[in-house]
Amino acid sequence: MPATSSPDGPPGTGDPLAGLHDALLAWLPTQRWFPAKGRRIAGLRTVAHSVVSTPEESPTVEHAVIGVSFSDAAGGSAEERYQLVLGAQAGPPAEVEHAVIGRRPGPDGRDEVVYDGLADGRISRLVLSLIVENQTRGPLRFVAEPDTEAPIVGPGRPLIGEQSNSSVIYGERAIMKLFRRATAGLNPDLELHRALRRQGSHEVAPLLGAVEGELDGEPMTVAMLQGYASNSADGWSMALASVRDLLAEADLRADEVGGDFAGEAHRIGKTVAAVHLELAAALGTHPLDARAASEIEAWMLDRLDRAAEAVPGVAEQRDAIADVLRGVTAAEPSTLQRIHGDLHLGQELRTPTGWLVIDFEGEPSKSLADRVRPDSPMRDVAAMLRSFDYAAFHQLAEWEQSADDPDPQLERRAQEWADRNRAAFCDGYTEVTGTDPRDAPELLRAYELDKAVYEVLYETRNRPSWVSIPLRSMRRLLTPAGRGER
């Protein structure tokens, strides 16, 4: 049996990562998945720790959840928790030199080197084999999805360039995602992938397995293993290629240029619609009645007020925006169901056989309880429409940093691209569900504006040069002309 330890560690040693705290404090802000880069860290503690490897296995593999608290105002009192997979051995191979976190005294008294375990092919191989063999190591349960073809066990290769999580790719066949942010409760990414696999979905990469643990006495999703969509590209980069093609043309219309994206937008619409139908079939629907609608409205208004506090541009329009958001309660009755929750072009993968939807974690700023709450599929539709706007105006926003006056001609062309692809997306969506989202304009507009308000807040805080994109959309959604999508 592997050695395990309580969060406090074996008697006499205290926090099992105690000797590493300084090293971790230096290392964390250099990690892409660590979101609080600019903030002052007040403290770090080990929330959970276990040794995954057996004494016979080398290197030593440890799983840890660490809690980071902050001393600046934005942090409040809440502690943020992150998962680590650590490798430790006397001298790590040269390949993981770049992943070294620090040193600590080893069991034999000599120093050992501790490093980010996902960088080591031996460790990713161990994790995969534990999943395939359905093993339990201490508090961690490695489970293969039933009735799936087990991937060939071998070393993994870290995926580079990821944002909020860390993934390892196994031979272009499987991908394992370690959820960096530790949250008690079943991760909706795993939950929805399981549900979609039961539906035989072709719109998501098949779920192959998972690693599950515990946090605060509740189950916690540690990692997820899926089929890997090799030779894929994300919809965002494809859409940008199309926009660039249009903006570089002097006189051609969006439907005339070679880089026209409408065919892909139409297929994305069909793909999202199919996912919605599958989620409804797997996890059920509820009526979007007056009570549910007023809950959603309250939630939206709350978010609006938070944005208005931070962004004067939103505060000035607060009442007009609220009027539109109240469209949620004015709309015809419809249904609620589990949805993706954080859909955008970057969450769509184009493979040689079609489109896949990825990353069902939901909007990162929301609590888990909010992320798993049934919502109108219109939220996903509106999010996609917003994403087409973003793609169209992103290039302009980049250019406008150096130009005082936006070129009205380019603006018109970008709008034309957005309109064309938004319409194609809705057409594709309608083709599969039989319901045209544009037939519920109040609801759609409310969700779209809610998203735009959130984007204005987000961009103001994180990417001020992009804030013009959602502000422009916000203005458009507030004018009567913005009411009709078609």
Added chain:
Amino acid sequence: MNEGVSAGIAAAPIDEDHVRDVTEDHGASAVEEPSADDFRHARTLPVEDDWYKRAVFYEVLVRAFADSNRDGFGDLNGLTDKLDYLAWLGVDCIWLPPFYDSPLRDGGYDIRDYRKVLPEFGTVADFVEFLDQAHARGIRVITDLVMNHTSDQHHWFQESRRDPEGPYGDFYVWSDDDTRYSEARIIFVDTESSNWTYDPLRGQFYWHRFFSHQPDLNFDNPAVCEAMLDALRFWLDLGIDGFRLDAVPYLYEREGTNGENLPETHAFLKRCRKVVDDEYPGRVLLAEANQWPADVVEYFGDPAVGGDECHMAFHFPLMPRIFMAVRRESRFPISEILAQTPEIPSNAQWGIFLRNHDELTLEMVTDDERDYMYAEYAKDPRMKANIGIRRRLAPLLDNDRNQLELFTAMLLSLPGSPVLYYGDEIGMGDNIWLGDRDGVRSPMQWTPDRNAGFSTCDPGRLNLPIIMDPVYGYQAVNVEAQSNSTASLLHWNRRMIDIRKQHPAFGLGNFHELGGSNPSVLAYVREHVDADGFRDLVLCVNNMSRFPQPVELDLIAWKGCVPTELTGGVPFPAIGELPYLLTLPGHGFYWFAIHEAEER
């Protein structure tokens, strides 16, 4: 013209006129065909099992290449005179569309006599001389053979009409009514309203999958099968290196089917292959089956024996998708079709092309609902107009040198044997005013002299006018001028063909697409390990976009290896742990050989 008698080089000239005498003589019925032994045979090349996998093919229209006798038509002797040029360019195999005797109502695909050369082109003996001279330069020659149908002027058909009880009475598909095989689609919907046409002489309907002047042969009649195999043998005996079998899916017809890809058709092709393997090893059969790749692979035959039908087949859907990918600035149109292309038997090879003599109708490529491409094209008026193919490569690409190079680099490096179309190596233009398919069949432009050096005849006698516009005209675009400039497209093409030949991976290697972070970049690896264990590995990276693009490639499998650029031999940085970053100019491409690290 009586070329049978004038076949002076032939060891034993024969009187081919007796054929016509027989058909006109109402008393006789069986027709005696000329034999290959009536002619000299060309020297043959050594048998090489894989030659067609490594070869660069070059399609040339006899009528359009060179005129040796000042009659305004290109001819076989003119073609022979130009073999040195083709050898210099690096061509391994010449593909000649049909040069048989024909009334030319379908570009020669309406064959009037399988054993006779169209008089304007020369004689069988001229062909043997051409073949012999090609072989002397190591160049192989294949030609089209239409097995499905003949011209209505073929003596078999005339006999069949006249004498239902005679030896040819059952050579064609006759019926008392026009209702049989109603599930077979009509291919030329623009000109034909039915696959049946009434013949007043015989008083019956005859079956035709194509034009009504092209009656389908009846392969259910064993005598037809034998006659066709003998036609194959005639040319194979003379030394030809293979056939492109035209319109093969339609040989048989069966009630309740669409009459395409029937098992009987495959069985007959296996017979053809057996004749080749047993009697003429090293020769090839190339199927023209304008179908989806998953259906076309059936024409390679049984994979368990490495393939026992055709050695090669054209990959039709790839071509329009290359155009579409560059237009969309996305690799996916190509990635998709390659992902849908099944494995082929070990002895089989695709033939791939950018342009050829034919009008490629998109309906033929994608009549199936499996594909969305037709809808995409239909939405795009420019694509529709352009891909409705009556254009050559250079005008299709707005004469953009970068795109011409990118397209050719893909043609030479994607899986399959590349088929070049005459004139495209110098960027020739077309004449869309000529109509039908003649726009891309104008005379080869050799020099800035009269008639572009194609012919010394009176310019008014030319069978098709020379291109004379200011951009593509023969004074600007010709072989002579481009031969004298090493920066020319012609020299560039020659260098690329040469590089291709130095790397067996291009012809023999497997294909693995790399994906990569940038959807506008198509990157793939070709890899071949020969019998001695020598590994040839080529990495090809193509930018579909007109804008410069970066791409990060996962080359971790070759960590420590050094990519060497193939046109200049410059070593690039060694492959490390991180994704390999390359930047490409707009419509740029790279070919790299990936060498093991210890070679440095």
